[in-house]
Amino acid sequence: MSAARSLKVGTLGGPATFAGEATDRMRELHPEFGAPAYFLTMDDCWLALKAGTVDVAILGIERTGQPHHGQAVISNGFYVMGLLAQPLNCSLYVKPGTRTEDIRSITGHGSIHQCTSYLDRHFPGVPRKMHALNSVAAAREVMAADGTIAVVGSRSLPRLVDGLEEIAASIDEGAISSWWAVTAKPLFSDQPSVLIVTGRFEPDGQLGNLISAVSGQSYRLTTAAAFPVDRGVSVYDYILSFAGKGRRAEVEQAVARFEGTRLVGAFEQRG
Secondary structure: OOOOOOEEEEEEOOOOOHHHHHHHHHHHHOOOEEEEEEEOOHHHHHHHHHHOOOOEEEEEEEEOOOOOOOHHHHHOOOEEEEEEEEEOOOEEEEOOOOOHHHOOEEEEOHHHHHHHHHHHHHOOOOOEEEOOOOHHHHHHHHHHOOOOEEEEEOOOHHHOOOOOEEEEEOOOOOOEEEEEEEEOOOOOOOOOOEEEEEEEEOOOOHHHHHHHHHHOOOEEEEEEEEEEOOOOOOOEEEEEEEEEOOOHHHHHHHHHOOOOOEEEEEEOOOO
């Protein structure tokens, strides 16, 4: 694979969203990533990846205090070729001339959740609503409204929505967001430092056996996300992440011993 911007990239919203900021950083770490295409919703990103419109979708998988959003990787048979964790650094914006006491509602995208403590303290009783699309669309609605709406967004949001006025910065108490570079085809390293494995496990001990088998290839379990399924009890689809340094071929042999289990990521961590 040439490192000359050979992969088509897609992400959510625009360059001034949190996804856009994460994509900029991902492109610094991955010279093979081309200029991104931006989509209105996460579902649009998944569909573009499935259709082959993009080779890589850079999407938020986890945020402080919220559930893991990686189930689409399992259900669509996708793969992961890289990850990035970075602070959100949320700000609160209004239409110029808006006073704090004028604010009657607060909008934004998913990052509203990370700002709950700040908003509870400073805007008690003021209703909040997550925008159906993204923070850029929410900010444009704020600018078109009557000055009674505030929007939570990234530090770079004013670059894309002219006229926004910042009234508070770093309102998320140090929240972190994790981003994955998701692909429709496996792009694996022969000696990865990160492994991601998916599989469905029942309460029969096989989950522990899998973890032990991968650990035997010089990797340690770092995270585990579980997604309930409509079958039995204590049955979950899992996304397991491992860190270490071994040989992918031997990991694949270990994983293959467990029916329905799949190696979806085997890459060298960058940055």
